[in-house]
Amino acid sequence: MTSTIDKLLAILRRDLLTAVRHRSGFVVTLVGVFMELAAFYFLSRAIGPSFHPGGIEYFPFLLVGTGLYTFFVMSAQSFLSSVQEAQQTGTLEVLMTTSTAPAELIVLSSISAFARNLANLLIYIFAGVAVFRASIQANFLSCALVLLFSLAIALSLGIAAATLQVALQKGAALLWLLSSGLWLLSGTMFPIQSLPRPLEFLARLVPLSYAIDGMRRALLEGQSPAAMSKTLAILAAFALVLLPLALVVLSLSLRRARQNGTLSYY
């Protein structure tokens, strides 16, 4: 039997080969990263040095917020696109006839999509620090823990979008709704404390707001895991609830699609 690691490596290789053979894709991504960073850099300069949300300089504040937001949304988006493409070409049906369990296949595929966007996130943060001189004071253990829990939560989001795509062919609609809502409620551009009370309450139910807050404290303020234990516990709780829930709902929707004959509908 082939191990799950072997299968994950095969999926990572497939996605890497596909990415490098779309030669212009890499260049476009890199140019996009620098354009976006430049826009945020000049935005923070235009606003002026006196604006310190949560005691943090505005450019590093934006760097972490937009970096993590983009990681969440683009990962889910790229995973959803691969599911849609597989539906359109008929590859999804064939994949579902292999010896690999469908749910395992979807999870491994989503890990690959998220790994690619994790690399983009690291390039984004590195470029922000190296080129645009964002000041950081990283506690690497805290950063790793926030990233680990964020990854699990983001995987759940991607799997939820794929589930809706398989069940109702409306994954993109969910993603659009979520990305708009997250942009407002996650503290990407401004602290959630600036929101009116009802919206601030809603923002506290959004996992991404804890991920962004946690990463700012870990990367920009160098807080230890002990100092940010509450945030880490909340992120862990979200991950522990959302990931299994997403997997169960995905399994049910795949079974329903096989029953109704709608696996390849798009």
Place this chain on the structure above:
Amino acid sequence: MDSVVFESVRKIFLHRPALFNWLGRERSGETVALKDVSFSTVRAEVLALLGPNGSGKTTTLKLISTVLLPDGGSVRVGGYDTRHNAGGVRRQVGIAIATERSFFPRLSARENLDFFATLDDVPRRERRQRTAEVLTDTGLDEQADTLVVKFSSGMYQRLGIARALVKRPSVLLLDEPTRSMDAATTAHFWATIRALAGQQTTILLATHNFAEAIAVADRLLLLHRGELLADRPIKTGESASALRSFYFRITGEIDEAALKV
């Protein structure tokens, strides 16, 4: 033990029109794709599924491969029920479906096969050799390292068959396998099918081609509007034209080509 067992299988597809159906004319209701179909195959048998478009041939293959689940009755492969142990079924079944472009376009033929072989639990040490074997069997050695985005319809079809073979399934499902193939490749493919049956592979082949059914099959299943109208062996020395006559007589369809003669 029987390889594949269909017991009173029923499959219905529902048509659920959009919310504002008055804007268009989407049909509602249901299509009965299979009506209480029963048959079984023994190991190493080659079955030809004949029938017009919409008769239920592809649905039958999809039910065996677990892409679809039955609404009534049961489908078993090697003793495993597709509803309760789909994993056990999938390990035994290889399918080449009619959808041409079900590959990763920016991977070569070899890379695609290696990828699917990994998902099909082909041991790592055997993958390279098996991939090379099936590329040769399907006449794709020269295109092995070509990106499949550059493939013609016939090449896609051959690659689909190679993909189904790479896991060495005990049950092989083929949906119109020679539709886009040239004559020489088709003849080679028919020989491959007989050789596979000789190696104890059970094969179900959906086709519209009477010559193909005669050339490769041991038995014939004739489907029409979801019903199994005939289940009989292919007679020794039976000709394609005799099978054609049988087909039109049983289905009640009109053979316009015969009328012109």
